[in-house]
Amino acid sequence: MTYPALRTWIGGIAEESPDSDGTWLHDPNTGEALVPSASSSLSQVGRAVAAAQEAHDDRRWRGLSPESRAERLGVLADWLDERVEDIARLDALNSGVPIAVTQLFAGANGATLRDAGRRAAAVGDVRDLPAEQGGVRLHRVPWGPTALILPWNAPSAMAVKKTAFALAAGATVILKPSSFSPWSAQLLLEGVRAAGIPDGVVGLVQGSGGIGRALVADDRVRAISMTGSTPTGRAIAATASSRFARLQLELGSNNAAIVRADADLESTARAVADGVLKLSGQWCEAPRRVLIDRARRDEFARMLSAEFERRTIGSSLDQATEVGPVAFAARRDELTAQRDRLARAGAEVLRVSRVPAHGWFFEPTVAVLDGPGLAEEVFGPMILVGGYDDEDEAMRLANTGQVGLAGYVFGADEEAAAAVGTRLVAGEVKVNGTSVLDMSPDSAQSFFGASGLGGHGDDDVLDFFVGKQIVGTDRPGLPL
Incomplete structure (x- = not known):
């Protein structure tokens, strides 16, 4: 397979990315080194921002x-629709997410662009406001x-979603993908060029943390949309605050799943396993902790472990795979260290025994231990199962630690389960399910607690990229 060259895009031109940190991109299924990493220079970061500033100032896009x-976004959507299989394969190699899932993401990219364009056209850039003197907009x-x-966990989907809504709103952007x-960000930039989006409107820089720090520190960058780890988010907030x-x-969260006394354990175990293992365990809204009546804790933990055992674990490039490797070696190593810490704290560790011997595979794991669990986010195919005596204790535990993104409640009485969900500190709470997609076309979700700033929901995302300005004739004869 041919891998896209890691170019830096400035003013509509692809340049060499001349720097290197000595690392390589690997196949997570085997550990094989594929191609060396490449990084933009700090000078290129500055020039990419300058190009975006020029495109903003001369209004060539907005x-x-x-x-x-x-219309231009629709052309880009058509271009991406013709490359679904290429994008899906590259994403499966870059993330360890099974190709059956990356095909769904890649297949939806075009629809994301078209939807963003429709929403922006429906809202408009300018509208008249009611005013007795008229002329206020x-x-x-x-x-x-x-x-x-x-x-890094959903490469094309996140690149396309952020870019689509930013461009629909009229913003100029500089993308910085994970190293x-x-x-897939390279392919997106090729598509931007092919779609006739003006030069300078979309730029791309490559590299690890140093390049990202230089980008967000540039005084000309007026807005930053980031999805990633909490430490990185805190650093960005500190840099941008002045x-x-x-x-x-959108940052991390140890999302709790509360299992009520009337929940059916078999269907709950199946749904929780689905949630934990989606994207090979690598999605920010996955359930990370189960809280269940203490008398049923051990039974449920074993049912959940049995569900893990039933899943097909293998290469992310295999169509039959349900759980692939994690994306890179350090991710696997951190999960292993977290599992070991839980074991030292007294957890009973139940883990799948059959995983490939090579590559960045982590055995899907259930850790059985009462209490809030680890302070930091667990980002992979591992979940904590703990007991509670009553639902007040369950709520106290569920709302302890790094929370705020998502939550789950399981129970036969769905109205009662939803009432419990309103007590969770979380922007989205799902009852009796763990799907990745929104529950409604009009869904909106704020990032509560330490899970970030802002929120998502398509209207919220579109609004993020713009400020609101009133221009008009002042009202005559006002007393003050």
Whole structure:
């Protein structure tokens, strides 16, 4: 297979990424080194921001009507639709997520672009406001150059979603993909060029943390949308705070799943296992802790472990695989260290015994231990099962530690389960299910607690990229 060259895109031109940290991109299924990593230079970061600033200032993109921008996004959507299989394969190699899942993500990228364009056209850039003197208008104005900091677990889906809504809103952007998953962003930039989106509107820089730090520290970057780890989010917030750059940060959360007394354990175990193992355990809203009546704790833990045993674990490139490897060696090593810490704390560790001997595979694990668990997020195919005596104790435990993103409640009485869900500190709470997708086309979700700043939901994402400006004739004869 041919892998995209790790270019830096500035002003519509692909340049060499001249620097290297000496690392390689690997096949997570085997551990085989594939190609050396490449990094943009600090000079290139500055020039990419300058190009985005120039494109913002001369209004070459935001000066188009929302309908015209939507038309260009539709051309880009068509271009990506023709490359679904290539994108899916690259994402499966970059993330360890099974190709059956990355095909779904890649297949939805075009729809994401079209939807963003439709939403922006429906809202419009300018609308008249009621005023007795007339001539008062609300303008939606992009903040300025916007940095899009991308995660490694869903490479193309996150690159396309952030880019689609930013461009639909009229913003100029600089993408910075994870150094572990840079390939699908390269294809996206090729598509941007092919779709006739003006030069300078979309840039791309490559590299690890140092490049990201340089990008978000640039005073010309007026907004930052980032999905990733909590430590990285805190660093970005600290860097951007002095200039009051706008922030949207989706960070980590140890999401709790509460199993009520009337829940059917068999179907609950199946649903929780589905949630834990999606994306090879690597998605930010996965259930990370189960809280269940203490008398049923051990029974449920074994049912959950049996569900793990039933799943097909193998290469992320195999269509039959349900659970692939984690994305890179350090991710596997951190999960192993977390499992060992839980064992030292007294947890009974139940883990799948049959995993491939090579590559970055981590045995799907159930750790049985009462209490809140680890302080930091667990990001992989591992879950804690603990007991509670009553639901007040369950709520106290569920809302302890790093929380705020998602939550789950299981029970036969769905109205009662939903009432319990309103007590969780979480932006989204699902009853009797663990799907990745939103429950409603109008879903909106804020990031509570330490899980970030802002939120997601398509209207919220579109709004993030613009400020609101009122321009009009002042009211005559006002007393003050």
